[in-house]
Amino acid sequence: MNRFNLQTTCDQQKEFRTIKKARFWSQLLLFVTALLLIVISREYFLNQLIIAKVESYQTHTFLGIGANIVLIFVSLFFIKTNGLSKVAGISDVSLSRWPLLLFPFLYLVLLNALTMDALNFELILPNLLTLIVYVISVGIAEELSIRGFLQSHLLSIFSKTKRGVVFSVFIASLFFGVIHLINFDKGLYGEISQVFYATFIGLTFGFLLIITKSIYPLIIIHAINNFIAGLDSAGAPIIEKISNPTSLENAILIVFLALPCFLYGLFLIRKMDKI
Numbered sequence: 001m002n003r004f005n006l007q008t009t010c011d012q013q014k015e016f017r018t019i020k021k022a023r024f025w026s027q028l029l030l031f032v033t034a035l036l037l038i039v040i041s042r043e044y045f046l047n048q049l050i051i052a053k054v055e056s057y058q059t060h061t062f063l064g065i066g067a068n069i070v071l072i073f074v075s076l077f078f079i080k081t082n083g084l085s086k087v088a089g090i091s092d093v094s095l096s097r098w099p100l101l102l103f104p105f106l107y108l109v110l111l112n113a114l115t116m117d118a119l120n121f122e123l124i125l126p127n128l129l130t131l132i133v134y135v136i137s138v139g140i141a142e143e144l145s146i147r148g149f150l151q152s153h154l155l156s157i158f159s160k161t162k163r164g165v166v167f168s169v170f171i172a173s174l175f176f177g178v179i180h181l182i183n184f185d186k187g188l189y190g191e192i193s194q195v196f197y198a199t200f201i202g203l204t205f206g207f208l209l210i211i212t213k214s215i216y217p218l219i220i221i222h223a224i225n226n227f228i229a230g231l232d233s234a235g236a237p238i239i240e241k242i243s244n245p246t247s248l249e250n251a252i253l254i255v256f257l258a259l260p261c262f263l264y265g266l267f268l269i270r271k272m273d274k275i
Contacts, residue, residue: 024157031078031153035071035145039182042067046238055237057127061134068137075144079152087155088148089215097211100271103264104204105221111257112228123235131227131234139223146176146202147209147218155210165210166269173202173265187245193254200258203265211272 046060054060078084085091124131151172158164177199181191205218233240246254 021157024153027078027082028150028153031074031149034074035179036182038067038071038074039179043182050238055239057123057235057238058130060238061127061130065134065137068134068141071141071145072137075141075149078149079144082149082153082156084149084152084156087152088144089209089213089218090144090148093214093216095212095214095217097271098217100208100211100268101217101221104201104208104261105224107260108201108221108225109228112225115257116228117232119232120235124231127235131230135223135226135230138226139219139221142176143205143215143219143222146172147206148215150175151206151209162269162272165272169203169206169210169265173199173206176202189248189251190246190254193246193251196255197258200262200265204261204268207265207268207272211268 042064045063049055049060049063079088079090151168154168154171155165158168177195177197180194180198183191183194186194205222209215209218
């Protein structure tokens with residue numbers, strides 16, 4: 001009788017693991033599909049505006065804000081549905097080891113400030129509020145989708161070992177980098193450099209989420225970084241942004257300047273506590 005009960009328990013455990021894996025992959029596929037639909041739809045409508053010669057900064061930015069809001073709600077839905085709120089750092093938050101946040105914050109602010117073009121305050125000031133709303137929406141949408149759900153979802157399966165944790169962060173960061181190719185508004189060299197740039201920053205942010213256990217500082221850093229990066233083009237017609245592809249020299253420089261984020265990510269692996 002005991003042997004029968006033991007066999008029944010083993011069969012139940014196998015069935016549970018099979019169901020858990022099936023749910024994991026189905027939720028992952030659904031989320032990635034939803035995310036790609038949102039991003040591709042956004043780029044399609046932005047392109048339609050350009051074809052219709054609607055080049056207003058406000059119009060294009062509001063469309064981006066709308067897409068970000070949709071992505072925020074989709075990400076929150078998947079986070080809640082899969083019980084990832086704590087791992088994603090959005091509930092039961094107790095910020096720990098916050099000094100580790102200082103380097104990416106200061107470095108990215110300095111990097112974007114030093115590479116900023118001349119500021120045209122006649123264009124910036126009337127569009128400042130729009131820019132602020134936009135960068136906040138980007139920070140929330142991208143952190144909730146990539147770190148909040150995708151990385152946390154991978155961790156739900158692979159977090160049993162440190163290697164699995166590193167794998168989860170790397171895959172989420174690489175996806176974050178590659179998805180920037182959908183924009184394709186910086187030319188070939190610019191897009192390739194953007195993949196490296198976003199991936200390197202994604203590694204740092206991914207490990208920081210695990211270590212600090214809170215996604216909110218990452219949203220703030222992300223938004224501030226995008227604010228400074230977008231300040232010099234605020235209010236300018238959108239055609240000016242897409243008509244100046246990045247040169248090979250500048251692309252190499254971008255990757256080189258982002259390299260400290262990759263190295264900091266490697267440093268954070270050693271600081272990482274076991275989940």
